[in-house]
Amino acid sequence: MSELKNIYLDNNATTRVDERVLNAMLPYFTDFYANSTGAHLAGLTVKEAVENAAWQVADLINADAKEIVFTSGATEAINLAIKGLTDQNRKHIVTIQTEHKAVLETCRFMESNGYEVTYLPIGADGLLDIQLLEEIITDKTLVFIGMFSNNETGVIQNSRAISKILKNKNVLFMCDATQAVGKIQVDVKELGIDFLTLSAHKYYGPKGIGALYVSAKSKIKLSPQIVGGGQQRKLRSGTLNVPGIIGLGKASEIAVNELEKDKNRIYLLREKLEKGLLKFEGSFINGNTANRIYNTSNICFPGVNSEQLILALGDISVSNGASCSAVTSEPSHVLKAMGLSDELALSSIRFSLGRFTTAEEIDTAVERVLELAAEFATKTQRH
The missing domain is CATH 3.90.1150.10 (Aspartate Aminotransferase, domain 1)
Structure with a gap:
């Protein structure tokens, strides 16, 4: 041996971390370190780089740059999407028993805040019974939350069939695609996904940076979970992690190619x-x-x-x-x-x-x- x-x-x-990603990030620690909100040339230069990274991420999932919200990772993105989505008339959430704990524990939080959550079972092969999903949806159902690809088994759910049912019943589709984005083709428009979460460190980018895709077409109003500054269209306040964002963008560009x-x-x-x-x-x-x-x-x-x-x-x-x-x-x-x-x-x-x-x-x-x-x-x- x-x-x-x-x-x-x-x-x-x-x-x-892919060396090409690291090399893209390094100048934003040493040379281009200005805050992206600065009105001076240095700040505008960094702002342009951040906007370019948003385009790179959007290109990976066939979205628009304005539909991308940078977060600290998929867990924060999941929390923002679920907790930020409130509707006093529809207080029913549907998810799957095999979701990541970031989803399951956030759903339990929603239960403690007056929401009803249905945790659907799966078959011995890890796949969701699509008919069961259709039967469980009511006029009170707000959102279905489902993984694209399971983190433990790799099983891929039929997102296309799921989306078709949800659209027919006017229910939002949140897809945790953390284990799929950057590895396989994920097209939010083709699949009719309203929210999608991703994380850079799952596809050769740095830790501590991820993103939430929020469909502009769906006209969703999210309540921010982090306030104090109003950055990122008031959806997520706080000084941007510029080196991380550059790394996420570069990792996305490499994945596309x-x-x-x-x-x-x-x-x-x-x-x-x-x-x-x-x-x-x-x-x-x-x-x-x-x-x-x-x-x-x-x-x-x-x-x-x-x-x-x-x-x-x-x-x-x-x-x-x-x-x-x-x-x-x-x-x-x-x-x-x-x-x-x-x-x-x-x-x-x-x-x-x-x-x-x-x-x-x-x-x-x-x-x-x-x-x-x-x-x-x-x-x-x-x-």
Whole structure:
């Protein structure tokens, strides 16, 4: 076996910053450091760069720059969209049990503020029953909140079919596309999405910067959650994180140009990974394999404690849940919602590949995971 050095297969948690993104950001720490609200030449220069970044982000999702609100990340964007959307006549929210905790906990907050929230179940393959969604909507339903691609399993919901139902019933569509934007084609106009959240660090940009897309066509009035300055059309006050915004813009520009190249290469690497790992007796993939993002593989290794395996892997980085709780003794709420027992959920590991993953790393990871999994399974059988 080749010498082990950091093998990072947890790209759904975060990604390495692309050097081209870093190089684009650096001058905005040292040379172009003026506040973008300044009326002087230095401030106007920075303001122009921020506006250009907004266009780069908008281009990635087929939106208009004026529909982009910069945030500290997807979690803030989710909070702004859900908490900021108020309607005294329609106080029913519909979402899915397998959403990210940023959505689920914000929905619980809305429940404590007089809203009714329906948490729809999903099938064993991780997909939502579209008919069930149609049946649950009433004339009091304000918004449906659904992921584009699940962060743990990679399962892609049928956003087009969902959107069609919502439009027919005059219900808003908020899409958490944090795990999809920058990896696969996401077109807000084609899909009829009213709100969309994204985060730079999921596609080779910096942490601490994200965005909320708010459809101009939908004529949505949002209440700001951060006030005091009125920046960004009074939707989100505070001094802009200019270097981060430049990084988000550059990461978006690169994604537009290299999306297909990344997709084709990473897909083949994931196929290689799964072919190797599924040699473990009884192992299986969690989630629908036909409707899944190309970089993600969630595999159950029955009889193996995933937490112990992850720790034993050392410099090979993988996870057994959402990035907010990568090593946890609690079974994944996503896998539980798909019908897995606690034991099987706690025997599952998420592998998420990225732009910098190599074939050699996959070979090494497969060899090491199989070796350790067999060792742990044998110990379990003895006990």
